[in-house]
Amino acid sequence: QPVIVLALLLFTFLAFAAAMRGFVTYVVELFQRRLFIRVVEDLAYRLPRARQQEFDNCHGPELVNRFFDIVTVQKAASSLLLDGLAIVLQTVIGMIILAFYHPFLLGFDVVLLALIGFTVFGLGRGAIKTAIKESKAKYAVAAWLEELTRHPTAFKLNDGNQFALERADQLAVTWLDARRGHFRVVLRQILFAFGLQAVAATALLGLGGWLVILGELTLGQLVAAELIVMMIVGSFAKLGKHMESFYDLLASIDKLGALFDLRTEAQDNLFHLRVGVPAGAAVRAAGYQFGGKSGLNPITMQLEPGEAVALVGRPGSGKSTLVDLLAGLRTPSAGHVELDGIDLRELRPDSLREHVAVTRGVEIFHGSVGENVHLNRTELGAEDVRDALKAVGLLDELLQLPEGLNTMLQTGGAPLSASQATRLMLARAIVGRPRLLLIDSTLDSLADESLAEVLASLTRDNAPWTLLVATGRRAILDACDRVIS
Incomplete structure (x- = not known):
C-alpha cells in the first residue's frame, strides 16, 4: 500500500508538472499570434500614412x-x-x-x-x-x-x-x-x-x-x-x-x-472640406527643400474652380514637388498652400484625400482589375468602376480578357500593356470624382488616339474637378484652359 500511495503521488506531481508545461507552451503560442497580428495591423495602418x-x-x-x-x-x-x-x-x-x-x-x-x-x-x-x-x-x-x-x-x-x-x-x-x-x-x-x-x-x-x-x-x-x-x-x-x-x-x-519609427501624418487637425463642386487652389510663395537643397523655388499660383491647367517646366524644375504640395503629400518649407481658401496645414489629411486625387506613374498592386480601381471605397459601386474605365477607353479592352474585371494583375500591371496600365491609373484617380485632380506626366506616354479620348473625358465642361496636368506634350497644352510655366 505505501508503494501504491507513493506511485500515485509521483504520478500526480508529474502530471501537474506536465500540465503546467503544456499551459506555458500554449500561453507562449498565444503571445506569438498576438505579436504577429499587432505588428501587421500597426504597419498596415502606419505605412499608408x-x-x-x-x-x-x-x-x-x-x-x-x-x-x-x-x-x-x-x-x-x-x-x-x-x-x-x-x-x-x-x-x-x-x-x-x-x-x-x-x-x-x-x-x-x-x-x-x-x-x-x-x-x-x-x-x-x-x-x-x-x-x-x-x-x-x-x-x-x-x-x-x-x-x-x-x-x-x-x-x-x-x-x-x-x-x-x-x-x-x-x-x-x-x-x-x-x-x-x-x-x-x-x-x-x-x-x-x-x-x-x-x-x-x-x-x-x-x-x-x-x-x-x-x-x-x-x-x-x-x-x-x-x-x-x-x-x-x-x-x-x-x-x-x-x-x-x-x-x-x-x-x-x-x-x-x-x-x-516612420513618422506619420498628423490626424489632429480640425477642418474638413465641403463637397460637390470643383475645388479652388492657391499656392502662396510656397517652396520646398530636400535635405537643405532647394527642390522647388518659392512660387505663387492660383487654380480657379473647374479650370484645366497645364504645368510645364524643364526637368528638375520642381513640377512633381509642386504636385506633392498641392496634394498635401509634403509640407512647404516656406509659404503655404490653400484649398478652398483653407490652409492645408489646418485640414485633416484623411479629409483632404477624399477630395484630391494624384496619378503618377504606374502603381498597380497584386489584385484584380476591379480592386485596383475600386480600392474598397465604400461609396463606390460596380457601375462607378465601369464608368471610370469607359471614360479612359479601357472598359471594352478589359472585358475582352478571359475573366474581365476579375482578371488578376501582377505587381506592376502584367498582363496589361504599358498604355493600359497607365489608363488604369487614370481610372483609379477619377472614379472617386475628386474635386482636385493632379496628373504628373502620366498622359505623356499615351498614344495620340488614347490621349485624345482621355483628354475629352478629363476636360469636359461638366467635369467635377479642377485639373492640373504636369506635361510637356503640345496636344495636352492645347486642350487645357491655360498654361503655367
Missing part, C-alpha cells in the same frame, strides 16, 4: 523586408520565456539553498553570481552592436538580390551578370566580416561559461570537502551542494545559444523599429 519624405532616401519595399524579423522576435522571445526563465529560477533557488548550508557557501554564491554577471555583461560588451551590424549586412544582401529581379534586363546585357556577381560577393564578404565579429563575442562568452562550470564544480568540491573535514558540513549536504552547483553552472553553460538568441532578438527589434 507615413510622411512622403520618409521614403526620399530609401526604397520602400526593401525597407518593409524588415517585417520578416517578426519571426525572429517570435522564436527568440518564446525560447527566452520558456528556457531562459527556467534557468533564472534554477539559479536563484539553488543559490538560496546553498546559502542556508554555510556562510562560506553564501560567499561562494556571491562570487559565482559575480562571475555570471561578468560573463553576460562584461564579455558580452559590444554584442548588441555587432548583432545589429550583421543584420544590416544581411539586409544589404537581400536588397541587392531584389535589385537583380527588379531589373532583369540590365543584368542580362553588357556583362551585367558579372557585375551582379561581383556586387553580391562584396556584400556577402561584408556580411561574413560582420558575422565573424559578432560570433567572436558570443564565443568568448560560451568558452568562459564552460570554464566557469569546471572551476565552480572543482572549487565547491574542495571547499565543501574542507568543511566536511571540519565537521561544519555533512556529507549529504556536500553532495546536494555539488549537484545544485552542477545544475546551475550546467544550465548557464547552455545559455550560450540563448545569449545569441537574445542578441538576435534585439537586432530584430532594431529592424522592426525602422518601420515603427
